Amino acid sequence: MPTAPPTAVLGAGSWGTALAISLARAGHPARLWARREEAAAEIARTRRNEAYLPGADVPRTVEVSSDLEAVVGGAAVWVVAVPSQSVRAVVAPLAGRIENETVIVSVAKGIETDTLLTTSAVLRDVLPAADAGRVGVLYGPSHAEEVAQERPTSVVAALPDPDTAAFVQDLFMTPSLRVYTNPDVVGVEVGGSVKNVMAVAAGMSDGLDLGDNAKAALVTRGLAEITRLGLALGADAHTFAGLAGLGDLVVTCFSRHSRNRAFGERVGRGETRAEALGHSTMVVEGVQTTASVRALARRHGVEMPITEAVWSILFDGLAPRDAVEALMTRSAAPETDPARGPAFDGTAA
Numbered sequence: 001m002p003t004a005p006p007t008a009v010l011g012a013g014s015w016g017t018a019l020a021i022s023l024a025r026a027g028h029p030a031r032l033w034a035r036r037e038e039a040a041a042e043i044a045r046t047r048r049n050e051a052y053l054p055g056a057d058v059p060r061t062v063e064v065s066s067d068l069e070a071v072v073g074g075a076a077v078w079v080v081a082v083p084s085q086s087v088r089a090v091v092a093p094l095a096g097r098i099e100n101e102t103v104i105v106s107v108a109k110g111i112e113t114d115t116l117l118t119t120s121a122v123l124r125d126v127l128p129a130a131d132a133g134r135v136g137v138l139y140g141p142s143h144a145e146e147v148a149q150e151r152p153t154s155v156v157a158a159l160p161d162p163d164t165a166a167f168v169q170d171l172f173m174t175p176s177l178r179v180y181t182n183p184d185v186v187g188v189e190v191g192g193s194v195k196n197v198m199a200v201a202a203g204m205s206d207g208l209d210l211g212d213n214a215k216a217a218l219v220t221r222g223l224a225e226i227t228r229l230g231l232a233l234g235a236d237a238h239t240f241a242g243l244a245g246l247g248d249l250v251v252t253c254f255s256r257h258s259r260n261r262a263f264g265e266r267v268g269r270g271e272t273r274a275e276a277l278g279h280s281t282m283v284v285e286g287v288q289t290t291a292s293v294r295a296l297a298r299r300h301g302v303e304m305p306i307t308e309a310v311w312s313i314l315f316d317g318l319a320p321r322d323a324v325e326a327l328m329t330r331s332a333a334p335e336t337d338p339a340r341g342p343a344f345d346g347t348a349a
């Protein structure tokens with residue numbers, strides 16, 4: 001029987017490694033690209049990635065390499081699992097390797113700071129030969145540690161072409177990883193990216209010991225901000241009640257695994273941005289995303305007070321406690337206020 005073409009996972013951090021493991025366990029041929037040759041050799045030899053996903057066994061069927069061209073050669077699907085700000089640089093050298101049928105799925109969550117593009121838009125920009133219907137994202141509440149432990153997880157595959165979305169759904173589906181589809185690519189990307197800003201805010205709330213009421217309000221008003229921005233960018237409001245909206249927001253604001261929440265907690269306790277980032281080599285997407293989201297919101301005339309507060313703390317020296325006071329003493333407003341951007345029903349202000 002002919003073997004199916006492999007899936008190339010680009011990025012051997014926590015998430016790329018967990019996804020390659022999950023694919024291999026499901027019987028799909030998978031390749032894993034690590035940026036550094038020593039890292040690739042170490043994973044290939046020990047079948048472990050202790051730096052990024054301690055304790056998880058990498059099946060022998062996962063081919064690990066630092067040769068990017070070899071990893072994508074003949075692959076039907078590319079899964080882009082590097083930090084969002086490095087997607088362009090990693091994928092650009094592969095522009096000539098696109099084939100008619102290549103499916104490209106970003107699992108990187110963020111907005112590119114220079115262009116304010118979502119990661120699928122970066123991919124379409126840098127890979128003009130790719131079929132745009134086959135470029136999308138796989139997002140949702142999915143900490144790598146739990147996926148590697150085969151704990152029940154649900155995510156959403158968002159690609160414009162419905163057949164390709166169903167193909168990606170089928171590829172990643174396992175008894176412990178349930179995949180839905182959603183044609184609203186931009187909505188899924190806004191939800192999955194902006195939640196990292198809210199995770200930083202939630203961590204600050206934890207660091208300041210503001211309590212459960214404050215955290216619940218942050219999640220709720222954070223979702224209102226995410227929804228307003230999404231609607232301004234053409235998203236479907238229903239997406240934000242889904243896995244890449246509410247789902248990812250909840251997991252990141254409450255999980256002990258969340259790097260963005262943990263970073264925010266340190267800042268809430270008084271560390272500077274640089275000090276809080278210095279505790280781990282793992283990416284904290286929310287920092288750069290805060291700057292991009294603030295710029296995007298301003299460009300589209302959408303009010304995002306929590307994002308503004310997080311930006312002022314991270315980039316302008318505002319004390320977290322003063323940010324809380326400023327948020328709590330804003331002018332009184334109805335819960336859904338069209339003056340602050342597009343309303344929940346999708347009607348523009």
Ligand SMILES: NC(=O)C1=CN([C@@H]2O[C@H](COP(=O)(O)OP(=O)(O)OC[C@H]3O[C@@H](n4cnc5c(N)ncnc54)[C@H](O)[C@@H]3O)[C@@H](O)[C@H]2O)C=CC1
Nearest residue numbers: 012013014015016081082084086108109142143144282283
């Ligand atoms: N860890 C998780 O549970 C999840 C992560 N994600 C997203 O996946 C993306 C990757 O995250 P993780 O794997 O967690 O990050 P990580 O910090 O665990 O690993 C990042 C990987 O990218 C590599 N890398 C760093 N800078 C690079 C560059 N400039 N060029 C090429 N490679 C570079 C690192 O060597 C490492 O292998 C992020 O956008 C994150 O938001 C999405 C869902 C779950």
Ligand SMILES: O=C(CO)COP(=O)(O)O
Nearest residue numbers: 140141142143258259260
């Ligand atoms: O996106 C994630 C879970 O869905 C990962 O979030 P953190 O980067 O905050 O750990």
